[in-house]
Amino acid sequence: MLPSVAVMLMLLSFTYGENPAIQVILTNKGLQQGVHEATGLIQEKLEKLTLPDISGRINILIGHVDYTLTGVTITKCDLPEPTVKFFQEHTGFTVSILGLSVALTGDWSTHFGLIHDGGSFDMAIFNLALTSAVELGRDAKGHLSVTSISCDAQIGDLGVKFYGGASKIFQPFVDYFKGHFIKRIKDRICPALEENIDMLESHLQAMNVSFDVDQVLTLDVPLTGSPIVTAASMKLGFKGEFYSIKTHEEPPFVAHPFILPEQPDYMLSVGLSEFTLNSALYGYFSAGELQVHINESMVPPKSPVHLNTSSMGMFVPQLPKQFPGLLMDLQVYARQAPTFSLQPGVVKLGVQAAVNAFAIEPNGTQIPLFILNVDTQFSGKVWTADEKLKGSVMMDNFTLTLVSSKVGTVRIDALENTVWAGMKLMILPEVNEKLGNGIILLRTKHAQLINSVLKMEKEFIAFFSDAQILQTEENFNK
Ligand SMILES: *[C@@H]1O[C@H](CO)[C@@H](O)[C@H](O)[C@H]1NC(C)=O
Ligand SMILES: *[C@@H]1O[C@H](CO)[C@@H](O)[C@H](O)[C@H]1NC(C)=O
Ligand SMILES: *[C@@H]1O[C@H](CO)[C@@H](O)[C@H](O)[C@H]1NC(C)=O
Numbered sequence: 062m063l064p065s066v067a068v069m070l071m072l073l074s075f076t077y078g079e080n081p082a083i084q085v086i087l088t089n090k091g092l093q094q095g096v097h098e099a100t101g102l103i104q105e106k107l108e109k110l111t112l113p114d115i116s117g118r119i120n121i122l123i124g125h126v127d128y129t130l131t132g133v134t135i136t137k138c139d140l141p142e143p144t145v146k147f148f149q150e151h152t153g154f155t156v157s158i159l160g161l162s163v164a165l166t167g168d169w170s171t172h173f174g175l176i177h178d179g180g181s182f183d184m185a186i187f188n189l190a191l192t193s194a195v196e197l198g199r200d201a202k203g204h205l206s207v208t209s210i211s212c213d214a215q216i217g218d219l220g221v222k223f224y225g226g227a228s229k230i231f232q233p234f235v236d237y238f239k240g241h242f243i244k245r246i247k248d249r250i251c252p253a254l255e256e257n258i259d260m261l262e263s264h265l266q267a268m269n270v271s272f273d274v275d276q277v278l279t280l281d282v283p284l285t286g287s288p289i290v291t292a293a294s295m296k297l298g299f300k301g302e303f304y305s306i307k308t309h310e311e312p313p314f315v316a317h318p319f320i321l322p323e324q325p326d327y328m329l330s331v332g333l334s335e336f337t338l339n340s341a342l343y344g345y346f347s348a349g350e351l352q353v354h355i356n357e358s359m360v361p362p363k364s365p366v367h368l369n370t371s372s373m374g375m376f377v378p379q380l381p382k383q384f385p386g387l388l389m390d391l392q393v394y395a396r397q398a399p400t401f402s403l404q405p406g407v408v409k410l411g412v413q414a415a416v417n418a419f420a421i422e423p424n425g426t427q428i429p430l431f432i433l434n435v436d437t438q439f440s441g442k443v444w445t446a447d448e449k450l451k452g453s454v455m456m457d458n459f460t461l462t463l464v465s466s467k468v469g470t471v472r473i474d475a476l477e478n479t480v481w482a483g484m485k486l487m488i489l490p491e492v493n494e495k496l497g498n499g500i501i502l503l504r505t506k507h508a509q510l511i512n513s514v515l516k517m518e519k520e521f522i523a524f525f526s527d528a529q530i531l532q533t534e535e536n537f538n539k
């Protein structure tokens with residue numbers, strides 16, 4: 062038991078100490094926009110809300126009356142825009158709502174000794190003021206945590222009108238008990254709010270901090286440290302590491318620290334370290350996914366070279382003599398995990414691969430012919446335009462080296478020139494056309510990123526954006 066606890070503590074402290082590879086900054090602009098959108102949604106929700114029963118006991122001269130207010134429903138609510146601020150001292154937020162007025166309706170019943178009575182009522186609460194502060198943190202598993210640290214509720218005034226039963230008799234005395242009602246309602250506001258914050262906290266605790274992105278990769282995104290809150294922004298740092306689901310092998314490199322610049326003019330800034338990209342490549346590599354079989358059916362018909370022993374004779378003179386008239390197969394695989402290297406304005410991708418060439422007998426037997434190493438470097442640009450992410454790629458360097466041959470000389474230079482030309486004339490233009498069309502930036506049913514800017518910096522990608530809530534039919538109906 063003890064050793065496993067020690068190992069766990071070690072793992073935890075290890076996770077805690079690492080550099081965040083994904084950083085997110087919520088600016089004050091983003092906070093205010095979020096609050097504005099949320100106010101509308103909360104107002105809609107409040108207007109259909111049924112509150113818990115309110116019961117109590119009122120002292121009248123001749124004894125106690127027990128009352129219960131049931132089915133208390135909000136009929137109208139003018140929610141003023143709350144003031145929400147980052148709260149540096151407590152790593153959190155303060156929220157205050159002033160001048161909230163609510164109209165309620167419901168049923169009343171009273172017990173006075175053996176006498177039961179009941180009816181309905183309308184109530185109005187005026188000038189409700191609520192101030193609350195919450196603290197944000199990080200739990201041991203890397204979830205965001207939220208705790209209420211203070212709450213205060215005040216009610217300015219209250220009016221109530223009872224109908225039915227003996228209401229005509231006691232209505233004139235209601236003003237006398239107003240203070241009692243105000244206190245009962247006021248005392249329930251902060252506990253109700255705290256209950257909601259606790260609910261939010263348990264949702265956060267239940268959230269996954271790792272997600273399978275496809276069959277091969279899982280992305281780990283626990284928080285690496287507590288949120289950092291200043292008067293102007295909130296910063297979150299996430300681990301941002303991909304793993305192979307199969308091997309869960311740790312790559313032989315670590316995340317370097319980087320400083321994501323604050324851009325108060327955008328709601329949101331996201332920094333993505335090249336570590337995250339490279340961990341994805343490493344994950345694919347360690348899962349054995351970075352390999353392809355190339356056969357004749359994949360060679361474009363208009364290509365001057367085909368994957369058969371006579372066509373390849375121009376590069377390997379022995380081939381057509383030794384193995385006449387056979388189709389060929391290429392087994393291409395990464396020799397090590399490819400790596401991205403991010404520099405201001407440009408992304409470079411280095412790929413070290415090997416090619417095993419085979420001739421295929423009519424009965425399907427593969428005859429090994431030769432092995433080549435292929436070292437390439439691509440460089441690319443990525444930018445945003447028309448709310449899309451676009452890019453272009455170039456091949457900077459392409460080197461072939463002969464590793465071994467069972468079919469004599471391989472004319473490496475001629476082969477290198479031909480493949481290089483093929484890449485430039487056929488493959489890259491097609492890739493660039495696709496990249497040029499772009500992919501639409503994050504857009505869900507409810508929200509969309511707008512005014513987005515993407516910048517390549519040294520060792521990380523910086524992304525600045527505003528978000529827009531889409532007023533769909535569904536949002537209205539919720
Ligand atoms: C969390 O992950 C588990 C296992 O990967 C999955 O079954 C579950 O649905 C996930 N939960 C959420 C809320 O995504
Ligand atoms: C090429 O490979 C694909 C799948 O790997 C296969 O379906 C196809 O029959 C092969 N074509 C030739 C000509 O061997
Ligand atoms: C080999 O490719 C050449 C084109 O380069 C083609 O003319 C020839 O028919 C092919 N031979 C076989 C056996 O497929």
Ligand SMILES: *[C@@H]1O[C@H](CO)[C@@H](O)[C@H](O)[C@H]1NC(C)=O
Nearest residue numbers: 421422423424425426427428
């Ligand atoms: C396939 O054919 C070759 C030559 O035609 C022969 O040497 C080899 O034994 C055959 N392999 C199988 C599995 O039949």
Ligand SMILES: *[C@@H]1O[C@H](CO)[C@@H](O)[C@H](O)[C@H]1NC(C)=O
Nearest residue numbers: 436437438457458459460461
């Ligand atoms: C291309 O690769 C070769 C061999 O790896 C290297 O010596 C050369 O510097 C590279 N050239 C460029 C422009 O990167």
